[in-house]
Amino acid sequence: MLSLFILLTADMQMNRLPSIIPAPQSIEVGDGFFEIDGRTTLHVAPEFDRVASMLRSYLAPATGFTFEKIESVALNQIGIALDANLADEGYRLVVSENRIDISAKSAVGAFYAIQTLRQLLPPQVFESERQEVSWKVPTCAIEDSPRFSWRGSHLDVARHFMPKEFVLRYIDLLALHKFNVLQLHLTDDQGWRIEIKKYPKLTEIGAFRKDTMLTYSPKTYEGKPHGGFYTQEDIREIVAYAKDRFVTVVPEIEMPGHSQAAIAAYPELGNTGKQLDVAVDWGVNENVFNVEDSTIQFLQNVLDEVLELFPSPFIHIGGDECPKTQWQQSERAQARMKELGLANENELQSWFIKQMDDFLTKRGRRLVGWSEILEGGLAPGATLMVWLGDEGAMEAVSSGHDVVMAQTTHTYFDYYQSEDTSKEPHAIGGLLPLSKVYEYNPILPQMSREQSKHVLGVQFQVWTEYIRTPSQVEYMVFPRACALAEVAWSPIEKRNYDDFMQRLHKHIERLDVLRVNYRPLQSPGAS
Ligand code: ACM
Numbered sequence: 001m002l003s004l005f006i007l008l009t010a011d012m013q014m015n016r017l018p019s020i021i022p023a024p025q026s027i028e029v030g031d032g033f034f035e036i037d038g039r040t041t042l043h044v045a046p047e048f049d050r051v052a053s054m055l056r057s058y059l060a061p062a063t064g065f066t067f068e069k070i071e072s073v074a075l076n077q078i079g080i081a082l083d084a085n086l087a088d089e090g091y092r093l094v095v096s097e098n099r100i101d102i103s104a105k106s107a108v109g110a111f112y113a114i115q116t117l118r119q120l121l122p123p124q125v126f127e128s129e130r131q132e133v134s135w136k137v138p139t140c141a142i143e144d145s146p147r148f149s150w151r152g153s154h155l156d157v158a159r160h161f162m163p164k165e166f167v168l169r170y171i172d173l174l175a176l177h178k179f180n181v182l183q184l185h186l187t188d189d190q191g192w193r194i195e196i197k198k199y200p201k202l203t204e205i206g207a208f209r210k211d212t213m214l215t216y217s218p219k220t221y222e223g224k225p226h227g228g229f230y231t232q233e234d235i236r237e238i239v240a241y242a243k244d245r246f247v248t249v250v251p252e253i254e255m256p257g258h259s260q261a262a263i264a265a266y267p268e269l270g271n272t273g274k275q276l277d278v279a280v281d282w283g284v285n286e287n288v289f290n291v292e293d294s295t296i297q298f299l300q301n302v303l304d305e306v307l308e309l310f311p312s313p314f315i316h317i318g319g320d321e322c323p324k325t326q327w328q329q330s331e332r333a334q335a336r337m338k339e340l341g342l343a344n345e346n347e348l349q350s351w352f353i354k355q356m357d358d359f360l361t362k363r364g365r366r367l368v369g370w371s372e373i374l375e376g377g378l379a380p381g382a383t384l385m386v387w388l389g390d391e392g393a394m395e396a397v398s399s400g401h402d403v404v405m406a407q408t409t410h411t412y413f414d415y416y417q418s419e420d421t422s423k424e425p426h427a428i429g430g431l432l433p434l435s436k437v438y439e440y441n442p443i444l445p446q447m448s449r450e451q452s453k454h455v456l457g458v459q460f461q462v463w464t465e466y467i468r469t470p471s472q473v474e475y476m477v478f479p480r481a482c483a484l485a486e487v488a489w490s491p492i493e494k495r496n497y498d499d500f501m502q503r504l505h506k507h508i509e510r511l512d513v514l515r516v517n518y519r520p521l522q523s524p525g526a527s
Contacts, residue, residue, distance in 0.1 A: 018138055019506035020119045021482050022178055022489035023499075030139030032097045036121075037135070041077045042069045048080040051110045054244065055080075058118055064130040075099060080110050089180075090145030093117065095137050108246045109145075112178055116142060119510070126513040148442065150404050150457030151488035152181035153481065154252075155473070158188035158261075159282070159464040161207075161228030166470035168241050173478075173516065175245035177485035181459065182242060183250040183316055186230075189260035189279035189287070193229045194251070196305050199266065199298070203229040206261035209278040213465075215426065216282060235309045243311075250368070251310045255299055256289040256352050257322030263287055269295050271326040271333060282465040284321045291327065291336045291348055296355045303356070307363060314383065317356050319369035322349055350376030357381045368404065383456070387412075390444055397447060397454040405442035406459045411484065413476050414463040417519050425475065426466050437483040438497050460484045471517045478511060478518035479504055 017029060036059070044052040055078070056067045073079065075098045083103035086092065091104040091113035100117065104110040120138060124131040153174055155162065162170075167184075174182060186194045192206030208227030214220045230238070242249045260279045263270040270276065271290045279285060289295050306315065324345035327333040337348050350373070357367045357379035367381055371388035374395060378384065384396040384403045396403050405411070408430065415430030442458040460481060467473055482504055486495065504521065511518050 018120050019503035020116055021503055021507045022486040023494055024116065024142045024144035025491055026143045028141045032139040033136040034095050034097055034100060034139065035134060035136050036063060038065050039076055040065060040067060041074060042067050043073055043077050043079045044069060045080060045082050047082060048107060048110050051107045052080060054111065055114050058114065059125065061129060062125045062127040062131050063135055087145035093142040095139050097139060100137065111246050115176055115178060123509040123513050126510050146489045147491060148457030148488050150181055151179045152183060152404060152457060152459030153179050154183040154185060154459055154461045156185040156462060156464040157193050158185050158191045160468050161191065161193055162470055164230060164234045164238060167238050171242050171245055171247050174247055177481060178489050179485060180247055181250055182247050183252055185252045187254045187261065188258045189285045191278060192261040194235060195229060195231045196302050198301050198305065201265040202262060205265040206278060209280055211280045213281050232309060239310060248312045249310060250312045250314050250316050251306050252316035252318055253302060253306060254318030256349060258318055259289050260285055260287040269298060271330045284323060286323045286325045288322050288326055291333050291352060300359050303359065307365065314366050314368045315360055316368045319353055319373040346376035354379045393444060394446065397451040402454045402456050404456050404459050406461055410437055410440035411458065411460045413460050413480050414467060425472060428466050434480055434483050435497060437480045438500060440487045441492060458488050474517040475519050478516050482507060
């Protein structure tokens, strides 16, 4: 292979290297190019038929070419072949002057090779209409596979409902950056966003609120209702669209806290018997589910429908920020605690989560929950999504549980992007500049080799209390997601912020073509 390429010095490589984000494991660049034209054909092993259709759907609109599939190997061709020796999600991509050869162990690797190939082409390839451009691809040889298997993005569609069309566009943007998990935060105090056939009031009542808080201090309000939900048909469409792009949609159904919208719809799920409204204010909320068997049954019936819709091996049950005040004050909850032989309310919460863990495990799924599910004891099958500090991660991995790292310090994309907040849209607070995202290492120095195997990966969070539109989601997510993509995918030895920034300057030309409302790199107050 080396003979095909002129070896370049490190400096020359830096300038000539195509701007691929996330950076591949290894890349060698030649000094020639392959040009895709109207006669370029495809030669594809049968297992890659669907991926080849994706390739065509990516390249056809801007190039105007048809990419005919032929049975024989030929010059001026893009080939996709099987190589069982490559890593699970890995690929090899070799561009010579005559052809492009992709090899992968399975469709997902070939899909990632195609994402890389898109980034080797001129940025106009991302246009949806035909462009008069010469479609040159630099000669190169790339070997690539991801560092982590969970490359996640979380989107809160409960605080502000995001239309289905945006979720689909967002999945495309995630796939381009080789993310493979979209965790949809579907339920919270301020809205229930998924149709459940058995309990129609969850959306009839729970999907709509009377008002929206605009600022916390002083408290100001929008003065109009907000709402929306996904029908089961919408969910099926989102899940299928994501599957074609190798993104797993992980549903998050919050319990026992963050549940006021459900209690507003069905007051018997609460502790006080009061008729509540769907919440309008943000914050940690005392209205939580009660601990009756009937409530556990209700939620498991909800999960039955959720499991039908989402093939994801992981189901997120929230578990964060559940104040114990109402359980302390409720005679019924106190009697339940005694009846179950539990010492305190933390154990009661742990018991609640264990009911869900048993339920999911019996159905061949895995429970994942936020840091607080550690309190009172971690359920046997649980995976911990760590947002509250490294101690929790250490406790989980030491006892053989898997973790996904989602710390506020490096992955909360609802935080401000620069210190000069006067130049930024109103946000929840915090500060998480691009450079800090880039620094993140989800493997902690205090983890042993064995423990670090329990780190499935990393995820960024988009809580939408103050993120009110799809365009604002894009502003908060990009370019920080580009940095996190590299944290999740690229080998840590290759991480170099200056090099990343050079590539990012080119990469944003692609985001421009895609009309992504990213935060400009040079904006005033940029850090
Ligand atoms: C969280 O930020 N409450 C998980």
